[in-house]
Amino acid sequence: MVSRVIYGRGSFNQLSDIIAPKRLNVKAPFIYLVDDVFKGNAWLTSRISLAYEDQLLFISADQEPTTSQVDDLVEQIILNHKDRPSGIIGIGGGTLLDLAKAVALMLTNKGESKDYQGWDLVKSPAIYHVGIPTISGTGAEVSRTTVLTGPERKLGINSDYTPFDQVILDPELTTGIPKDQWFYTGMDCFIHCVESLNGTYLNAFSQSYGEKAYELCKEIFMDDKGSQEEQQDKLMMASWHGGMSIAYSQVGVAHALSYGLGYLLGTRHGIGNCIVFDNLEEFYPEGVALFKKMKTLHGIQLPQGICSELGDDEFNIMIDVALGLEPLWENAIGKNWKQTITRDKLRSLYERM
Structure with a gap:
């Protein structure tokens, strides 16, 4: 700590x-x-x-x-x-x-x-x-x-x-952060919470931090009330609590796939997480549904088709990077994650982005 x-x-x-x-x-x-x-x-x-x-x-x-x-x-x-x-x-x-x-x-x-x-x-x-x-x-x-x-x-x-x-x-x-960047980094925190709270590594310590950060994110991005100073204060503490939550558990599917995008395409971490998370209803249905509401409420348009022109070699590079993050997959799926998280499965997920 x-x-x-x-x-x-x-x-x-x-x-x-x-x-x-x-x-x-x-x-x-x-x-x-x-x-x-x-x-x-x-x-x-x-x-x-x-x-x-x-x-x-x-x-x-x-x-x-x-x-x-x-x-x-x-x-x-x-x-x-x-x-x-x-x-x-x-x-x-x-x-x-x-x-x-x-x-x-x-x-x-x-x-x-x-x-x-x-x-x-x-x-x-x-x-x-x-x-x-x-x-x-x-x-x-x-x-x-x-x-x-x-x-x-x-x-x-x-x-x-x-x-x-x-x-x-x-x-x-x-103060003065562009709205898109504020949203993407804020969603990084929100995704931290979703992945921690839904992971197999979850424990009472990480849960207490994750739940607090999750509630703060909902207040900031859904209620949209309070002064700018109050919003800044809340998001700074949400970031801290969300970081503490994953420090004592782990992140999951969104981060694993986002690392692949970042390595191959240079996609920045915050926006990469958002692009991936937008397609993960299968793994985090409640979290993704809430994310989509936040995205609409704040008028955020995510890039589309960033993987549409990639070839087999490029998909394999991203898949290799994602599969190398074994603790993330174990947290998200469990110890037997390799039975369901196949190369074909990851290829299909990347193709949706």
Whole structure:
């Protein structure tokens, strides 16, 4: 679990005070990885206090994080600084938070990040790392994984060393998000809840978080009441609770298939989950029915036919990626999932998208 978390509007202003005791020495910098959407945005950047050898790196979130990107960042940091950094601070959405977690891990573990894609392969604790979400829904701020697209697969570095040491939850930072992006990342949270609450890994701990997040999602996306500030506050907490729910259970069919889309087509995670989930009545009938109502209520038009021109080799690549996520299928279907989740079954599902 994340060992320290602070919540509240304006709490981002406390960042300098929070990390100051963690500085190792004047030559051990804090490295800030910041979504480049904030480049030139003094409202946020003026509140980041750089000192000594500290470095602020603006990174585009247009593409989801890759293992090569992580390795390049780690190499850049090592070459530019003689001392190991005091900490990594990620500021942004799921992409930046996953990058921050992965870089913090790879500064203390040998080899390439692709070597650690999987479950519990990390041997050494990461350096101190802080997560500050600027969009709500992904749950990356609380999860024990950092999802990366590698040369052979899209898969997270899942370990007890991955979670942030400190998270700052400031709903003010989510102001100004485009409506479509707000919906897609919000639905990522909703789908987390559906897959957790309907999975075989469900337990009382994950259920308590999942149910709370599910109810918050319904309030936000169905009732559509309250001020913008209230909606921001609720979605930030839904994201946290949804992330906690899957941290103690697992996701399911939508995420497994979405990883295939992301690996082959570069489909962003949030919208990919929505495209997949829209076709999963067979697995999550109540959740999909509610999702379709939310989609209509907010006037969201999902892309159609993204798999219509793919060939056999391309379908097989997506199917291989999806089938490699065995814990997701076991959670969704049960230990005997291979009896029903065949390559033909997955091909038919992809062909509907």
